[in-house]
Amino acid sequence: MIRQYLPGAGANDIANAWQSHFTALYACYDFFANFRRYLRYDIRLRQAFVHDHTFNPAHWQTEVYEAVGRDFESRSSSASFLSGSRTGAQSSSFRSETAPKNSASNTSRPPSLPFTQHKCIFCGKPDCRGRACGTVKTAFVTFDAATSIFTTSSGEQVCYRFNGARGCKVSESDCGRRHLCIRCGGAHASQVCSQ
Numbered sequence: 001m002i003r004q005y006l007p008g009a010g011a012n013d014i015a016n017a018w019q020s021h022f023t024a025l026y027a028c029y030d031f032f033a034n035f036r037r038y039l040r041y042d043i044r045l046r047q048a049f050v051h052d053h054t055f056n057p058a059h060w061q062t063e064v065y066e067a068v069g070r071d072f073e074s075r076s077s078s079a080s081f082l083s084g085s086r087t088g089a090q091s092s093s094f095r096s097e098t099a100p101k102n103s104a105s106n107t108s109r110p111p112s113l114p115f116t117q118h119k120c121i122f123c124g125k126p127d128c129r130g131r132a133c134g135t136v137k138t139a140f141v142t143f144d145a146a147t148s149i150f151t152t153s154s155g156e157q158v159c160y161r162f163n164g165a166r167g168c169k170v171s172e173s174d175c176g177r178r179h180l181c182i183r184c185g186g187a188h189a190s191q192v193c194s195q
Contacts, residue, residue: 020058021045029127033118033165041068118165121182121190139195140185150182158182163190 002015025038044064045057120128122135136143141150141158151157159177161168172179181188184195
């Protein structure tokens with residue numbers, strides 16, 4: 001879209017920088033587990049870039065990511081977050097310089113993230129990307145191409161959140177989906193499944 005709608009000679013460079021930004025975010029090992037935090041980081045960069053084209057979005061912005069983390073952890077109101085009024089949202093916290101490729105300060109991934117040990121809810125591997133792993137059938141659920149959802153042999157849906165690293169925040173009766181292991185059908189989350 002940038003290449004198509006942004007006028008000027010620099011449109012291609014800007015589009016390439018944003019493509020690199022997205023590729024780097026998606027490559028982060030905990031992208032799916034911390035999606036909301038990465039989304040907020042992305043939104044901050046996009047909002048700032050509208051007013052300040054001097055930084056390269058392909059470069060990891062540590063100060064911005066840390067500010068988003070503080071906002072995320074303190075559960076600040078979305079109104080103050082979206083307005084950009086929090087510390088770190090100003091363009092002065094964005095790096096525009098280009099560091100050498102081997103420099104840890106200019107990596108395309110966060111240099112140190114809090115490690116969350118979690119396994120794919122489908123295949124059980126710790127380095128898998130969750131729903132993007134390609135698994136279409138486990139011992140308990142099968143992907144239904146007609147509805148684009150995983151269901152049990154009896155047609156029930158199993159809660160993804162219950163099986164995820166953070167678990168479901170509501171009871172099974174309030175959730176509307178079964179709180180069972182997606183991999184084996186046991187009364188436990190797939191994070192602790194031994195199969």
